[in-house]
Amino acid sequence: MLVVETIAKIRRAYFVQGKAIKAICRELGVSRKVVRKVLRSGATEFAYERSVQPQPKIGPWREQLERLLAENAGRPRRERLTLMRVFEELRGLGYEGGYDAVRRYASAWTQERATATASAFVPLSFAPGEAYQFDWSHEVVLINGTTVTVKVAHVRLCHSRMLFVRAYPRETQEMVFDAHERAFAFFRGACTRGIYDNMKTAVDAIFVGRERAYNRRFQQMCGHYLVEPVACTPASGWEKGQVENQVGVIRQRFFAPRLRVRSYEELNAWLLDRCIAYAKAQAHPEVRDRTVWEMFEAERPSLVPYAGPFDGFHAVPASPSKTCLVRFDNNKYSVEASAVGRPVEVRAYADRIDLRQDGRLVGRHPRSFGRGETVYDPWHYVPVLARKPGALRNGAPFKDWVLPAALERVRRKLKAAPDGDRQMVEILSAVLTDGLAAVETACAEALREGVHSADVILNILARQRDPGPPVTIMTPEALKLRHEPVADCARYDSLRRASG
Known part of the structure; x- marks a missing residue:
């Protein structure tokens, strides 16, 4: 050549x-x-290309090799065999050739297949306030010394490329609602269209084309923020390519090296600061002389005005046990004793659990994301103590119960009394009717006088509650003065003369 x-x-x-x-x-x-x-x-270069590649060894095994390669390509990425394993399987079928021939044929087969499946795309352009994209990613961080895989919600405005990132313990629906509420509050507005993948927290059913059956609560959220949801074609991540690209950028820029934080609150505060700093330093990909933050400031007037927080909860029914506990998400939460015997509605938020019965709030707790944990509110069990005052000493809800200072002093003093538990239960029961502040004040007043019995404290509460009408002196009409008397000292002189 x-x-x-x-x-x-x-x-x-x-x-x-x-x-x-x-x-x-x-x-x-x-x-x-x-x-x-x-x-x-007139050519300046000649290249030799063989029209027919002789394959004396691998030729008779071509169909079997292509079948093995196709089966291997169809497996999940983590389960795919190496090319050496494919070669060993082909040898097991009777192939007597070498590994190099298999390697060359597999390389050509992969290249030909990639060329056949390659696709071209059209670049997209969005008007200000037209659309945003939403997605999740999983990142590994150290929280309080423990390695945790956090779920990170990504929101990206398609026109300005402004980003919002927040970490959660779950990918559940209430986390989706909270991420949207915090993102729109940060943006101070929403877009007219939201682009999602077919996540189960939003889409209940996929029909032909773009038709989707969206989740009822998800539709409520979109209606609150005036957003039209749009779902991508299944397995077509390029339809929301901006947020897909953002996932990779955030992973490299924010989560490498591995972050070390004390809590989710600290992590999310740090992520928000980094989002702002990144936007102020990063040039916009289309308008190179302006930063992402400057484009975001220009886009803000075009956003749909922020409609306020959406009541973003995920509701499930539950039945309280006789120990006033409701099970949700592998944990237990206490409810008021009056709620036992009838079903309640568990409203799960991103950071708390609300328990309602007939529209009435019967319990509220910070949300726990562990397993097998029990979250008590001791005040839920105070009505039960009226029947069983002895449970105050060994009841699980009352262990490590931190009371206000005056109440705690009274509790310590009553421990030495024979009926101290009964007296303390009477004082605690008064909190349900008079309020904690009033009982705390009554306990402090009793302690200043050197007493701490329940009778004295309840008496002070009764006087505070009903001080009695003020005493007024009424003068009868017959005794009212019609003419104001005038002092006449001469009368005393006449009396002195008469006595002399």
């Missing part, structure tokens, strides 16, 4: 120096056929 340098020498010798073909053949050591081919074709 002729090299490029020899072809160039032949062309220069003939067209520039005017040498004959015979002289060129003698100087360069090539045949006349080669020189004539170079001069007549």
Whole structure:
């Protein structure tokens, strides 16, 4: 095969120096056929391509090898075999050739398949306030010394490329609601259209084309913020390519090296600061002379005005046990004793659990994301203590119960009394009717007087509750003065003379 340098020498010798073909053949050591081919074709390079590749060993096994390669490509990425394992399976079928032939054939097969499946895309452009994209990613961080895989919600405005990132322990629906509420509050508005994948917290059913059956609560959220949801084609992440690209950027810029924080609150505060700093430093990909933050500030007037927080809870029914506990998400939460015997509605928020019965709030707790944990509110069990005051000492809800200072002092003093538990239960029961502040004040007043019995404290509460009407003095009409008396000192002189 002729090299490029020899072809160039032949062309220069003939067209520039005017040498004959015979002289060129003698100087360069090539045949006349080669020189004539170079001069007549006008080509500056020749490449040899074999029309038919002889495969004496692998030829009879081509179908089996292609079948093995196709099966391997169809497996999940983590379960795919190495090419050496494919070669070993082919050897097990009777193939006697070498590994290099299998490797070359597999490389050509993969390249041909990639060319056949390659697709072209059209770049997208969005008007200000037109659309945002939403997605989740999983990142690994150290929270309070423990390695945790957090679920990170990503929101991206398609026009300005402004980003919002927040970490959660779950990907559940209440977390989706909270991420939208915090993102729109940060943006101070929403877009007219939201682009999602077919996540189960939003889409109940996928129909032909773009038709979707959206979750009822998800539709309520979209209606609250005036957003039209749009779901992508299944397994077509490029339809929301901006937020897909953001996931990779955030993973490299924010979560590498591995973060070390004390709590989710600290992590999310840090992520929000980093989002703002990144937007202020990053140039916009289309308007290179402006940053993402500047484009975001220009887009803000075009956003749909922020409609306020959406009541983003996920509701499930539950039945309280006789120990005033309701099970939700592998944990237990206490309810008021009056709620036992009838079903309640568990409203799960991103950070708390609300328990309602007939529209009345019967319990509220910070949400726990562990397993097998029990969250008590001791005040829920105070009505039960009226029947069983002895449970105050060993009841699980009352262990490590932190009371206000005056109440705690009274509790310690009553422990020495024979009926101290009963007296303390009477004082605690008064909190349900008079309020904690009033009982705390009554306990402090009793302690100042050197007493701590329940009777005295309840008496002080009764006086605070009903002080009695003020005493007023009424003068009868007959005794009212009609003429104001005038002092006359001369009368005393007349009396003195009469006595003399």
